[in-house]
Amino acid sequence: MDADETGLRARLVAAGVDLVLREGQSAVSLREIARRAGVSHGAPRRYFPSHVDLLSAIAREGFADLTARVEQTMRDVDPDPRTRLTALARTYLDFAATHRGMFELMFRHDLLDSGRLRLRETSLPLFAVLADLVARARRPTDAPAAVLAGALWANLHGIAQLWAWGSLPLATGTTDDDALLRAALEAHLGPAPA
Amino acid sequence: MDADETGLRARLVAAGVDLVLREGQSAVSLREIARRAGVSHGAPRRYFPSHVDLLSAIAREGFADLTARVEQTMRDVDPDPRTRLTALARTYLDFAATHRGMFELMFRHDLLDSGRLRLRETSLPLFAVLADLVARARRPTDAPAAVLAGALWANLHGIAQLWAWGSLPLATGTTDDDALLRAALEAHLGPAPA
DNA sequence: ACGCAGGGTAGACACTGTCTACGCCGCCTG
């Protein structure tokens, strides 16, 4: 979506994405991606004046990837809102688990330039999908749709976060990943349909 | 609780806690706390062989602080489980908001030596308080207590995380902090009592 | 009185982000 795919900028971002997936955020240095792209240590500066700019560009790719996955899921799955929400949740958690370093980076607001690059807004379409489904699955007595959606997203995000940290199995004494997710969905959306 | 309060080790940790609260995790370098303690850059090495060891010691203080606050809350508030859970939740979120840098550090598993120092287990007493209250507030049709407690904790944690990131108001379009918290509590524990 | 160990000093190394001056090559203009 950004200019030519073969340019140095694209190669640098690609190297960064690869690195963050493989070794985590802390492995992504300007000099290292320069090395991987076979250019001098000062070259990235043309496209990323600071480290933050580079990380932000990488995180952007992450959001794009996650969004694409969610959209694919929406294409694959039954239109029933509850079914879709469950699928979306699994996609979210699966992404967090299999793209750990990227997921971490995506929410490291201290490393990202969420202001200038409006990076946060990259996550808005994602939230819009969730909000729409929640609005349709919402029961009359539930909280307003926006609040309900926010609470559910927070729950998803928290599960992803605490899983990654490894403290949930430690604390709850269970390794049944899915139980927590099901409990969260039922809490916010009511009992699962038969 | 650790040895003498006046020793260099204690001074270093104190300087680190201060720094992390004031400027965030990234400001805490071994050399900087050495400077603040008025010792040479190599001195901390006696007590913290690596950066991870220092950060872990600081995070430990954070968990101790949070635990103390929660316990104080439990002393201050009505014994009714639901009331206590609400108070605990507010304490948790308040801590995350007012001790942002520390809260972040506490859950940066990539920076902490959660293995050797068994740092994760520092959070267990905290979870135990939550789990106990949840067990008492739980309705018969709810998920098992451990799962319910895990789901609720995840929700709390997610709210704290997304708040800190500033994306919740952006996404939900509301600045009513408390609505989300109330929604989460009601979702997991049922409608609020009159 | 001796020496020995714990605790702090100081220098070195490799690495990082950032800044600056410098070349190279191609394109646009006169």
Add this chain to the structure above:
DNA sequence: CAGGCGGCGTAGACAGTGTCTACCCTGCGT
């Protein structure tokens, strides 16, 4: 066609970092 000029990458420098190592100094026990 000649000239220059601007984008792009190179290369060196600087301050800062974590980590390692050799050293020293002081106080204690024998």
